[in-house]
Amino acid sequence: MDNVDRKILAELQNDGRISLTELADRVNLSLSPCHRRLRALEESGAISGYRAQLDANALGLGFDALVFVTMRDAIRDTVEAFEQAVATIPNVLRAQRLFGTPDYLLEVVARDLPAFQRLYDERISTLPGVQQLSSTLVMKSVVENRPLPL
Numbered sequence: 001m002d003n004v005d006r007k008i009l010a011e012l013q014n015d016g017r018i019s020l021t022e023l024a025d026r027v028n029l030s031l032s033p034c035h036r037r038l039r040a041l042e043e044s045g046a047i048s049g050y051r052a053q054l055d056a057n058a059l060g061l062g063f064d065a066l067v068f069v070t071m072r073d074a075i076r077d078t079v080e081a082f083e084q085a086v087a088t089i090p091n092v093l094r095a096q097r098l099f100g101t102p103d104y105l106l107e108v109v110a111r112d113l114p115a116f117q118r119l120y121d122e123r124i125s126t127l128p129g130v131q132q133l134s135s136t137l138v139m140k141s142v143v144e145n146r147p148l149p150l
Contacts, residue, residue: 001046004029006150008037009046013147016050053145061091061109063116064138069104071129078129085127091119102134 007027011018018026024034041047056062071078079097086095086106094107106124110116125133 005037005041005046008034008041010147010150012047013150056109060111063110063112064141065108065110065116065135066138067106067108067120067124068102068134068136069106069124069127069130070101070132070134071103072131073129074103075129081128082130086124089119089123092124102132108135 004027008023011023011026020035020038021031023038024031027034029037038047056064069082071082082104083095083097086092086104091108091110092106093109094105096105097103098105108116108119108124110119120133120135124130
């Protein structure tokens, strides 16, 4: 990956709907070489996909919480069952396995506190292998959806 590839990636992070012609202009390439580089970046996995960035508040999902999960044990079957089950909960925007305690950090959105409580009680607390849950509410997002530093 060279500086031109980094420029292509930076432009796409800034505007994923940019036309190929505009992208080529911005990175000072002709259309064909730009297209070849773009396809190579996609095939290499550097670009994993394209999607719209939505505003959770505008869609009625303004309640944001972080849930810390401590597992009963770290047996492979339990961990796999937990990870597969948590991946099926649409309100879990991000689930990260951590070193140390707690074992997982979940970023969860909901419509409001009662909706979060139902989700917490009915889905999250019943996930396989969960020993303990602890949650905190997000007061304000200071940095989010930041492009990767290239």
